[in-house]
Amino acid sequence: MLVAGFPAGSFQANCYVVAPAPGEECVVVDPGQDAAGGLDDLLREHRLKPVAVLLTHGHIDHVWSVAPVCGARDIPAWIHPDDRELLSDPGKGFSAQAGQLFGGLEFSEPDDVRELSDGATLNLAGLDITVDHTPGHTRGSVTFRTPLRDDTQDAEVMFSGDLLFAGSIGRTDLPGGDYAEILRSLAKTLTLPDETLVLPGHGPQTTIGRERATNPYLREMAPHSGPSRGL
Template sequence: MRVLTTVAPFLGVNCYVVSAAESQECVLIDAGLGGAEGVRAQVETAGLHPVAVLLTHGHPDHVLGLPAYLESWDVPVYLAAADHYRLADPAATMTGDFAAVVARAVPDWPAPVARALPERLSLAGLDFDFTVLPGHTEGSTLIAAGLPDTGEKVYFSGDILFAGSVGRTDLPGGSARAMVDSLAVLRGLPDGAVHPGHGPAMTMAREQAGNPFLK
């Protein structure tokens, strides 16, 4: 499996290009503001053709790059239904200084349309399984990518799980109680590489063993 990473300059969001090693198609995961140029360079260098954008959740830092993505690639966007409202006006879903920053960053927001995530999609030679794990947002989703007929799993955790930490629950739409239940699901998952929304990659087994929030 091939996973390429671009770190968007706005709040350091990891933007991923994912495909089966032999496929000429790819899937884009998360769309950080300012990340499209790097993603485009990776796609072109690898000779890949994007077929979809998958969003781990609807917070502004993970979706503000969507207009630039969609200018380059006419592909469907998938996001858990519970977070769809966040695409209408990202600034309005936040409060305080962050809302003002978002409003200044995208003064002419075009409100992209997203499809609801199914339980599974087969794209770019991979099977993608989606598990909605609320807590950070209502629709925060763990994306598991696997090669058909193998046990290999690669996870994209968005802001649910980080190396040694987990996502915050104090932003609008967050829930500490829901996060407790979501983290319980992570404790039972098989091992695999984990690519988070921010920061370095890790493995699920390592986090299950050493992340204090998964104890």
């Protein structure tokens, strides 16, 4: 299996490509701000052909480039219906004051948008990708899981979006955020095996076991309040 990625734009949101192997079809996860150039480099390097874009949620730092990426390759974008409106109106994902930052920019949906549902399995690019609805950071946040196999393990990789980071969790103080709900989503996610590889929307990779043991927001699963800083 091939997984590669890079932090895109000023938000440094991780954009990933996932394929069974080099030279095959792939899916793109979260093409954020100015992601098109870095994505083209990865596709050329590994000789990959995208067949779909998967979006963990609708915040602008994760969907900024989705329309041009999909349009250039005539491929669909998948997003949960609760976040779909953010594709064309990203200001709704921020406070009124912060939303004004995007007032002079125009965004639109890709021509082909398909909606995700909890528990669905997507069969794309030779991969079986499980969708888990994990609201709390936004109403339509999801994670994606797919088997990750090599000579030494048989586990899964999870693209966690802004649900779970190395050492932290997603903020819940933006429109659509809900701290109690993200705790429920995290509790469900923490039932995965320790060896599950976590590729978050920002920052370095981690594992479920490492976060269960060391993440201060997960240690008792009910800390006093969630983070209100960061992305």
